[in-house]
Structure formats: C-alpha cells, structure tokens
Amino acid sequence: MAKSISKFLMMSLLGAAVAVSGCSGSGGNAAESEHSGGAGTSSLDPVTLQVVIPGGKGTNFDEVLAEVNKRLKAELNTQVKFTVIDFADLNQKTNVMLSSGESVDLMFDAPWLHLDTMSSQGYYEELSGLLDQYGPNVKKTRPQQMWDANKINGSIYGVPLGSAYTQERAVFIRKDLREQMKLPPVKTYEDLKAYLYAVRDSKPGITPLLAGADDVTYSWVNWLIRDDTSVNIRPTNFAGASLILYYKGNDGKVNNFFETREPVIWSSIQDVRKLFKDQVMSQDVLTNKSSPAEMQLQNKIAASPQMAFGIPKPFNDQLKQVVSDGELEAVRLFDLTPGKNLSNFKMDNFICIVKASKHKERAMMFLDWANRQENYDLLEHGIEGVNWKAVGEHQYETLNNDAGIVSFQLMLNPALEREWVGTDEETREYRQFIAQADNFTKDIMTGFTFDPAPVKNEVAQFATIQAKYYSGLFNGALDPDEYFAKFKKEGEAVLKKIQTEMQRQADAFLAQ
Incomplete structure (x- = not known):
C-alpha cells in the first residue's frame, strides 16, 4: 500500500467495472509468443518498449538508462524508452494517451489516479495469463495476500507496487530551526503547531507550512x-x-x-x-508551482508533508548546501499500537500493460527482468560501484549521487527492497511495523x-x-x-x- 522511501522519493517529492474481455497474452508478435522471458536475442525480434511513468529524471538518469538498455539488448533484444510526466500533469496527459490510442506498452496507474476507471473501460490488459507464462519473478516477489487484495472485480489489471501495508507518512520540519527557537522535540500535533507559529513569529522570510494542492x-x-x-x-x-x-x-x-x-x-x-x-x-498553497520538498530544501518553507517516515540522506545534503547547519527531522503522528490501524492490503501504485500494446509478452518479460535483484538494484539505485554499494543482504550505501530511474513507478516489492545503511533506529522501527501484516486489523472492505x-x-x-x-x-x-x-x-x-x-x-x- 505504501510508497517506499528509496530513490523514487527524490523524484516524486521534487516534482498525488466493465471488465476487460481480451485474452491474456494476446496482441504480441509470433516470435514473442513462442519464447519465455529467458530467451536470448537470437530468438526474439528487436523491440523498443514505451513506458509512461510519473516523477522527474534523477541526476544519473541517462547513464543508468544506457546500462539498462545495454543489459536488455543482450538478454531480451529489447530497449526501453521512458516518458516521464510531472505529477501535476499526470491525470490529463495519461488520459489523452490512452483515449487517443498513442503507442504505449506499459503505463503507471493508481487508485488515486484512474486505475479503476481505465480498467473498467478496457484500456488495460488482464494479466493472469501473462504472469503465469512470462512473469515468475513478478509473482514470487509479491505475497499472495498482495495479489488477492489488489484485483479489480476478481481480475489482475496491474502489477501492485509496494513494500508495506500502509503509507509512510511524516511532516518534515527543520531541526536546526526548532533548536534555535529552544523548542522540545515535536511529538504531537499541538507541538507541531507550536513550532509553526514560532517560525512565523521569529523567522521572517521562511513560510512556516506548505501542503500539496x-x-x-x-x-x-x-x-x-x-x-x-x-x-x-x-x-x-x-x-x-x-x-x-x-x-x-x-x-x-x-x-x-x-x-x-x-x-x-x-x-x-x-x-x-x-x-x-x-x-x-503558505498564502500561495493553491498556486505554488514548486513542490513542497523542493522549496524546503531551498530554505523557503519550514514544514511539509512527505510520504516517508525518515529523512532521505540526499535531502539533508542538499539543504546544507543552502544553509550550512540546516537539518531536517521527521515528525511522525502514526500510531504504532498493533491492531489500531486498518489495512485493506491494497497498494497505492501499479504498472499496467496497455490493451493496445503490440508487445504485451515482451512488456511482461521486461517486468520480470526488472524484478530480479541485480536489475532491480540498477533501476532503483543506479550503477553498483559507481552510485551505490551493497551492505549485507538487504542494505545499501550511497557512493555518488545515488539515483536510479524508477522504483514505486515500475517494480517496487517487499522482497527486493534494500534499506539505506544510515537509517536511524526509530525510522527503522516504523518501517518494520508497517511491513508486518499482523500489526493491522483487516479492513472489512478488503478485496x-x-x-x-x-x-x-x-x-x-x-x-x-x-x-x-x-x-x-x-x-x-x-x-x-x-x-x-x-x-x-x-x-x-x-x-x-x-x-x-x-x-x-x-x-x-x-x-x-
């Protein structure tokens, strides 16, 4: 259900039926239909997949994409081209793309966007057959509980993307400002308001709060x-x-x-x-064109809601370039009492194969490729040894502009995610809590x-x-x-x- 706090966070924060009746797996060419995801280039026709995702391009986007396509060419005789759309334009542009029949193979969608509507109107392929034939890694990296809870009218119209059973949520505030104003750590909403009013009264030039419109x-x-x-x-x-x-x-x-x-x-x-x-x-909350995260890192606002439990390391690094002693901290109002939170175990984000695609099999083969650890790491973190390095089995350390291409937009799952080695213990506690299904009461509307x-x-x-x-x-x-x-x-x-x-x-x- 949640977006993970990994490389997608920088992209996303610096930027919110009549069942489809076609036969699964139809629409590809004959060569694709005859071969599985492990086929070599000699047995697959060359294909370039068009993938539509939200967010923004990271620092190393071009270099990482070149490595992605190098591997894809060797393994699947495939290239991938990403169309990256700003969140503010996502609804309108993807609507136009689908309704006009624009050439797209894979498209990001979500319940908060138009997943249910587009599925019911027949724009997305039902994936059960494609998953069985070409998506073993896609299937096994997600628990059955996740598959069952994320069907639409009993059918699979998108691969669920997530690694926990609710969203990470916090309000990012300036620790350095709080300490300058001699305020205690923020633990409650009333504490948070005291911080915001203190910023208003003592820090002219900094807007206390900016939410998303x-x-x-x-x-x-x-x-x-x-x-x-x-x-x-x-x-x-x-x-x-x-x-x-x-x-x-x-x-x-x-x-x-x-x-x-x-x-x-x-x-x-x-x-x-x-x-x-x-x-x-902010008096410009409805007209502001920059994201709250971007403005916070420019020392223009003192608090912003973010889809994360902890502060990504690049955030503080960037803030310090503007304010030498600047430091962010996360205010978490989430209740860690087992059973108090409801969950329907649904994910917030999905990757769908477009019904009109002529390369459905290859699209699933690409998703399966992306759900292998070495390729997952490349897409999310960048080039190993250049942008990041592995620490143990499930952690990583940044080296140089740790940045991949995608995460929550394409392949995020609970099995392959790594945690940054510098994650503080409290943030780790919150993340581990929401990753355990037993900590939640099942929503009666699950499914x-x-x-x-x-x-x-x-x-x-x-x-x-x-x-x-x-x-x-x-x-x-x-x-x-x-x-x-x-x-x-x-x-x-x-x-x-x-x-x-x-x-x-x-x-x-x-x-x-």
Missing part, C-alpha cells in the same frame, strides 16, 4: 485524518484520495460528507483555515473495488466540481462557511448518485 492526498486535512486511529477514516478512492465519500470505522458504510459534515473532518478544515488566516499555511461504469458520467462531473473547491477547503485557502455551502449546492445531487451506487456494490460485496 495538486494531489489531494497531500492536502493538510487529508494528511491529519489518515493518522487518526480514533476514527479510522479513509477515502473510498472514487475520486482519488477525496474524503467527500469516505469509510469510517470498519462497517462497510459509505459516508457522504455533504450529509454528515463529519466532526473530525470539519474541525480539521476549520483548524487549517485558522492556520491560513494566521499566515502559517472490494468500486466499478464506476454505472455512474461514469457523474464521476466525471463531480471531478470537475471537486477541483473548484476541495484543495482550497482542505488547505485553508477558502472560507469553509461560504465555500462548503457552494461546493455542496453544486455537487450533492451528483455525489448522491455515486454514493448510492457505491453502497449498492459494497453491500453486494459484503453479502458474498
């Missing part, structure tokens, strides 16, 4: 709600990480925020509105996937309405009393139809 996952209210185990509120994913329709507790009921005005969500909206009016939250097809027009219509209000309300930039009423007036009739259909499907699922 282009991905609702990173909106400030979403960030706080996800770690509140007293209510266990979580998105239904019909519109990304939106909490307008949400699950609460573990009863399978689809709640409608327009109807409930859920107290804990509403109070958080009011709280962040105060942060905005007090000029603690359920909403099929948006019956209300696809309403889903599209609501997405347009939500875009006008959600980020502004959930980041404090819009007055909740005035704009929530407008949001509700425009969206409640449409949302009610979606809620009714989702509840119908949820009840049918639970009845089984």
